[in-house]
Amino acid sequence: MTSFSELTTMRVGGSPAGYEVFHTTRELVAGAQRIWAETDAxxxxxxGSNLIVADSGIDATVLHIQTRGVTVKKATGKKVQIHAEAGEGWDDLVAHTIAQGVRGLETLSGIPGSVGASVIQNIGAYGAEVSDTLVSIDFLEYPSAQRRTIPADELELGLRTSAVKTETLRGIVLGVTFALEPATDGQSIPLLYEQLYRALGVAEGERAGLADVREAVLALRASKGMVLDPRDPDSVSAGSFFLNPIVSEKVARGLPADAPRWWVEPEPEDVVLPLAEKDNLPSTVSAGDMPVKLSAAWLIEYSGIPKGFSLPGSKAAVSSKHSLAITNRGGATAAEVAELARYIVTTVGNACGIYLVPEPTLVGLEV
Ligand SMILES: Cc1cc2nc3c(=O)[nH]c(=O)nc-3n(C[C@H](O)[C@H](O)[C@H](O)COP(=O)(O)OP(=O)(O)OC[C@H]3O[C@@H](n4cnc5c(N)ncnc54)[C@H](O)[C@@H]3O)c2cc1C
Incomplete structure (x- = not known):
């Protein structure tokens, strides 16, 4: 029986009770209906790039989605709607859109995995996320096996989350539709991520050539072990292991001044008040409760866990290129990955009072 150590990029985990592969959406729908009639598991x-399963495997049937197909649904002067079946490779779709001269997905180059799963955690990188261009998903709802189109605004898309990830909505994403913009000038979307616009030598908010953006993103990602590469042991991972925590401004102020932080909502404007009214500052200013996003990677290193760190005798280690990824250095177990993750959560919690939350889907594992 196929094991999750062969099905996932972390290369750990035991076997599922059942395993079926689907190559067409029609077969997938029929297969899901049949399997759901027999079992809830x-x-x-x-x-398998955002999934870590216990060494004992799972008592469930895996539906491995390898459906293919990309269709241009609608091209109305300003936007092009592109639909891709769930099993298409995410990066293949990104490369295809760039080759077709449409913009919107280029900063998401090099993210492993499938198109269907891109919605599950609203993948994001270098200043963009799937929710920026998502129109709708073609969804097979569990347990009714009803097929329906669900618009993006009903998917509760947030920072690496969606209604499908939280299981408010259960079922299978069969296909995904994006609205992209024809890039008649060959230029990308405005670049908002500092590392990226600097690498391209443009100012914040400026654009660059679509292919140049893809190349720069791939190079940045490779320097962090964030592109799957058989020659790079740091890419044997599930990507970022922890979410960047969102805390109140008050909590963020307790960290050293050099801790990276970003306003989640637009930065509050300066409030100009006559001195006589200084006691009437608006509550948002005095309460310090504006949400602020912190860098989990920075918190991990600040807490004393360096890149490359591993627990004695363990084959799971923090990536030597990026402190946010846990890697399998060869022959690690899921238990070793979870043990290192727990160590990081506890150490950062003790040092900073902030408890990191894992990003990948964990099955049968506690962190
Ligand atoms: C090296 C590396 C770098 C990464 N970089 C990033 C990054 O920059 N940004 C980012 O957001 N993520 C990143 N990731 C995480 C991962 O690539 C994404 O989350 C990706 O979308 C997962 O796709 P997948 O097909 O591999 O999903 P899987 O791992 O196969 O599945 C993940 C979850 O989604 C569910 N699922 C999968 N397909 C479907 C479907 N069709 N319908 C319903 N449920 C489904 C599974 O049951 C599981 O719960 C990275 C991972 C790696 C290994």
């Missing part, structure tokens, strides 16, 4: 699988 099932699980969808794409590229």
């Amino acid at each position: 099932w699980m969808a699988l794409g590229g």
